Amino acid sequence: MKKHIPNALTLLNLFSGSIAVILAVNNQLVSAAFFVFLGIFFDFFDGFAARKLNVSSELGLQLDSLADMVTSGLVPGIVMYKLLELSLPVWGDSEASELTALSFENLEFNMILPFFGLLVTLGSAYRLAKFNIDEEQQSYFKGLPTPANTILILGLPLILEFQSSEVIQAIILNKWFLIGLTFLSCYILNADIKLFALKFKNFGFKDNAIRYVFLILSLVFIVVLKFIAIPAIILLYLILSVFDNVTSK
Template structure:
């Protein structure tokens, strides 16, 4: 019984490892349009990495849930959970950003011969995630809320971009996702939100009151409405709602 939460944590890590394979299995591919233009793409099966990260997030929730349910929390479980999270929600999103930066740079003249230096900022994400996890492990004040955006939330945001890219019909969205400067802004912003000390809500229902549940119900409504209207774009919209609601509620409490 004591090892059940750790088993879930290892399944989280397994999903992260499989997601790495999905992201990095093949590189850029080249084709020609009917007009004779060169088209550079990244592998479409990278969407499976997004699916695997969604499964990893569900498992990550389950390991903590079962640890509390079975009353078997342990220091080993806490450390193991962080090690799994840094792979699934740090390294994998960093590789997703890497692939999109490759694709963005490749659209430019002589982009296929561009320096790797243009791609290295992608790995700010796993570095920021690792820092945030290390700080969380030694901080005893984050029992009912978080300081900085939790790494699973940041990881799921990054994981949504392959799904958005291959399933949207909005050309402006594609244009944004093929702009390296947009990606640099995303990387810097998400990394900052993770390492910051901004107060963020935690998905822990210790008190089942309407006041405590309201922000989560509101986010659920936002997610459902935006998913119906814009598909996978609901993920970044819901992420923004999470950050804004967290900051507004904290100001209200203070």
């Protein structure tokens, strides 16, 4: 019976991600973010349960990646698609009848532009496939994990909803910012950069200094910055990982 517990948690991750897909398609990005975070919660505890119950299996590994492909692959791609849509001008107003030939070319470009957001989904799929065949990533990650990348992207609609200002809207709803973030996301997902994992073999400070520093600073960021802390924490994770790599050498 206990061997089914981790897989049940993985399926709850997939179920949460599937709900998030429906919500994101219907422009309910904040609600979608909630179900993605719930899915990531289940994703963390399915591996934890498998290790504690000593019931890890190849089936569980494949099922975990399939669930992650929805929750941490498809959903962030759809959300980026929707954000790119929001960044574009409205073409249904009275000025549409006065569009020049150049404007029509821009219109065609703007119709295609949101689909660039789905590159996040492709980058996530490639990263998950590499992870499954890479035997080195046991105590560390090579490239940004898909859940962390998803949190980064899902943080944007949360910032717009709960901490919006003219400056924040101008930045987040700038199509070039979103395109740049999309390409950066695809790169850091698959970059050959060693990133520490939040796995504690023991609770001693000496062996886990980088993890304790990360967790403490992340808590401070959340208290001070609230939702804006989300991208700041991901950036902190990357910086501390690079620092850890340099000092360990």
